[in-house]
Amino acid sequence: MSIGHTLLGLLESGPRHGYDLKRAFDEKFGHDRPVHYGQIYSTMSRLLKNGLVEVDGVESGSGPERKRYAITKAGITDVGQWLAQPEKPDPYLQSTLYTKVVLALLTGRSAVELLDTQRSEHLRMMRILTDRKRQGDIADQLICDHALFHLEADLRWLELTAARLDRLAQEVSA
Amino acid sequence: MSTQDTTLTGSLLSAHELRKSFGPTPALDGASFSIRPGEVVAIMGPSGSGKSTLLHCLAGIVPPDSGTITYSGRHLTALSDAERSALRRNDFGFVFQFGQLVPELSCVENVALPLRLAGIKRKDAHRAAQKWLERLEVSDVGHKRPGEVSGGQGQRVAVARALVGSPRVVFADEPTGALDSYNGERVMQLLTDAARESQAAVVLVTHEARVAAYSDREIVVRDGQVRDAAVAV
Known part of the structure; x- marks a missing residue:
């Protein structure tokens, strides 16, 4: 599963913090294999670098800073392309x-x-x-x-x- | 008590070394089987392997050529036809691939039929039948005839009819064979839920793994032979 595209798709409904993204991912897709926080943050850094998400706001409290991410137009296009692309069926030839x-x-x-x-x-x-x-x-x-x-x-x-x-x-x- | 009885302690219905031929063709060639009260056992195997013949022998519909069948401590093979008929009526329930409901009767009358045959008053039998139709989520088809309901509804009516008399064993021969996968699974869920609640054992013949997955365990018939791990022979 492409975690990047899945997180982008979850952001389409509105900006979220990394923690919210993890929770939404686990609730909907991670029944058997929850995603690690580290995986969320490394993926968001990559999406940020590629211009597919942007930082919508930063909250600073007693703990570490919490970034809120929003999807960009390029990100929406990317999700659309991913959804439109059929998945390659597994040929199951190596049994x-x-x-x-x-x-x-x-x-x-x-x-x-x-x-x-x-x-x-x-x-x-x-x-x-x-x-x-x-x-x-x-x-x-x-x-x-x-x-x-x-x-x-x-x-x-x-x-x-x-x-x-x-x-x-x-x-x-x- | 014989060795065979000892090995099958705790079983409600068991068979030992059943053989049955139709003409020169052996359908069962030394089949053994055992089921405990409340257990759901799937009989699987390729077409023509003898799984339906095994079910028919276990249910006392077809007598085996040799071998023994014991139900609740009684040798089924030693019973008279009348005694076997009474057993089928009182202790066993049946679901077949195509429902086999009586076309002239309404669905509620079909479900009430085993109770009526057991001498229960019409009003009481119909009340119990209507409860079972509700449980099988087809309470709205009670007044209709089998020809007026869908395949999935008809099979649920057949399941209700099989369970209405509180049988100790339900024999189901390809009960979902004529249904699409959604309706088939729903029927299996309702059948096994209701049977487990009623503590009825279910002998289920199927070639579909998804249907067999509703059982507690499976046995496989190949060329009329069965290997049942529950029978320590």
Whole structure:
């Protein structure tokens, strides 16, 4: 995820302090991985240097100075371009699972057992996500659904591979 | 008590070494299974692997050629047809892929049907049925016939009918197979929530991992054989 673009997008609704930005980021996108303060401030320095944000005000109190950031016109354009640009789909061609299956066949280990064990592990994760989805809000549901669909795709591949193991074994040993 | 009974202690319904053939084709080739009270177990496997046959045997719909099925300490395979029918009516609930509601009856009458067959008065049966329709979020379709409701609504009515008689085991054969993913998941959520609240066990046949993820654990049927880790044979 591009933290810079995400922070810029959060600034479009109005100026915010670094602390507010962190809170908004964590609330909306950082359920599982909150962003560090250091990452916020280093990103804001870069955006500032590139003219995508500006300092809207500085508050000085008993602690350190607190800068309030605002997005610039160039920043708004940058966010717009980022949103309009489709994400490159992952081709998923480098599969550790495929490598493990081939190695199991090559070394005379049980590929069926490997696939079964992996299927159980995938389903275990799917149960955890399904449970979280049941108890979560719409944001949680969408995040979990995204993960669940990917895991389901993996599982379909596992089933398909299990059905084609004999053929794969012949090719591998040829 | 046999070794088999000892290994399955705590199970509500269990099967041991089931074999069943249709003509020369073996559908089950030594399948064992166990489910505890209130547990939700998914039976998974490729098409034609024997998972529906296993469900039908467990539910006493189809007798196995050999092997034993024990429900609540009783050997299902030793019961007469009439006794098995009574068991299905009183202790089991069923949800199938296409609902299989009675088309001539309204939805509330469909849900009330198991209670009526058990001899409960019409008014009481309808009141209980209406409560279940509310719980399944389809209280507004009670007066309609199954042909007049959507697939998702029909499946919720079928779930209500399966649970209205407080069964100890619900058998669900591809209950979301005819639904889109949103409605399918909603039906699964409502089915498993209601079953868990009622302490009913659910035997769920599905080939969809997202549906199986609503279960407590899964078993996989391949070529009529089952490996169920819960059965220490």
